[in-house]
Amino acid sequence: MRNTENPSLEPFFNLSMDLLCIAGYDGYFKKVNPAVVELLGYTEEELFSRPIKEFIYPEDMDLTARYRENLKNNVPLVNYENRYVCKSGDLVWLHWTSIPLEDQNLIYAIAKNITHKKKLEKERIEHLINLVNRNQELKQLNYTTSHDLRSPVNNLLSIFEFLDFSKIDDAEILETLDYMKKATEGLNNSLNKYVDLLSKKDSSNIDLEEVDFESTLQQVKSSINSLLGNANVTFKVDFSALRGVKHNINYMESVFLNLLTNSIKYARPDVPPVISITSRVLNGLQQLVYTDNGLGFDMEKVGGKIFGLNQKFHHNGDSKGVGLYLVYNHINNLGGKITVDSEVDKGTTFTITFKS
Numbered sequence: 001m002r003n004t005e006n007p008s009l010e011p012f013f014n015l016s017m018d019l020l021c022i023a024g025y026d027g028y029f030k031k032v033n034p035a036v037v038e039l040l041g042y043t044e045e046e047l048f049s050r051p052i053k054e055f056i057y058p059e060d061m062d063l064t065a066r067y068r069e070n071l072k073n074n075v076p077l078v079n080y081e082n083r084y085v086c087k088s089g090d091l092v093w094l095h096w097t098s099i100p101l102e103d104q105n106l107i108y109a110i111a112k113n114i115t116h117k118k119k120l121e122k123e124r125i126e127h128l129i130n131l132v133n134r135n136q137e138l139k140q141l142n143y144t145t146s147h148d149l150r151s152p153v154n155n156l157l158s159i160f161e162f163l164d165f166s167k168i169d170d171a172e173i174l175e176t177l178d179y180m181k182k183a184t185e186g187l188n189n190s191l192n193k194y195v196d197l198l199s200k201k202d203s204s205n206i207d208l209e210e211v212d213f214e215s216t217l218q219q220v221k222s223s224i225n226s227l228l229g230n231a232n233v234t235f236k237v238d239f240s241a242l243r244g245v246k247h248n249i250n251y252m253e254s255v256f257l258n259l260l261t262n263s264i265k266y267a268r269p270d271v272p273p274v275i276s277i278t279s280r281v282l283n284g285l286q287q288l289v290y291t292d293n294g295l296g297f298d299m300e301k302v303g304g305k306i307f308g309l310n311q312k313f314h315h316n317g318d319s320k321g322v323g324l325y326l327v328y329n330h331i332n333n334l335g336g337k338i339t340v341d342s343e344v345d346k347g348t349t350f351t352i353t354f355k356s
Helices: 007-015 034-040 044-049 058-072 115-162 171-199 213-223 225-231 249-265 299-305 323-332
Strands: 019-024 029-032 077-085 091-101 106-113 209-212 234-238 244-247 274-282 285-292 337-343 347-353
Touching: 019 034, 029 044, 034 044, 058 077, 058 091, 077 225, 091 115, 115 171, 209 213, 209 249, 213 225, 213 244, 213 249, 213 274, 225 249, 244 249, 249 323, 299 337, 323 337
Parallel strands: 234 274
Antiparallel strands: 019 029, 019 106, 077 091, 091 106, 209 244, 274 285, 285 347, 337 347
């Protein structure tokens, strides 16, 4: 490997805390720095004697292999995450940037150990799930309690209706019964209002304004410009049929951001992302149609889980199972709805219908 070595770079290579390696197109390591040996726990001889794929966590093997074929076709790999199995059996998450050198049949790669970051993300998602579940339980408890209390209150009101106050001569008793009736009626009104309030969408404190699709999309694209450039994304956008809707600007930005980053995250390794976003008015309904050409979903397996919190359908290192959950809630909380149509390796279409 004399042609891969530069003596002046050896100190940098050997002392780097990041994982540096050189791999061949044949799928074997050719050179690794001490950080690789220390993290994975294998000797250099063990790392060089076995195909790289044998060190990768089985669930990540197929997608990693597809990206490696892309590298062999002289396409750099940026921001890719996968898991490796250490000699001890522990799993580590690695974040890769890899550059192919076609004339040498070599791949130069650098990886960062992001295992700690992944653990923190996992804990954060678990806390979020617990909070969401607790919140739903409390809402249900409030609704059930308020609803169930109305029955005995209505029974009390019925009793007052049956009473013949003309037969009661005691003024003090009549006054007491009148107070009791008014208090019961007041309680009944309060319970009815509270149940109605709980039944409505929690949108009373959400600021609504006329949201322009084009300017909102441009704002989001600017915020992830380098990510879009690295992924070589092509856009097909047409908002001529519907320029915008009354919505919450922050929600709309989040919808675009999560859909765009998902399209990049779940792009097919050998196909640059093509994203189509169009607006329309169909049978009086204002709609936004978002389509990509990515990995897609097996809808028979996914079913109604696609918008669930912490649901993951691809073995992608960067998947957190939050993006589509947020998109669904941003639309649903303001009275709209979102549907999905998808096929494996044929992309995904999201149709958003806004509240009229």
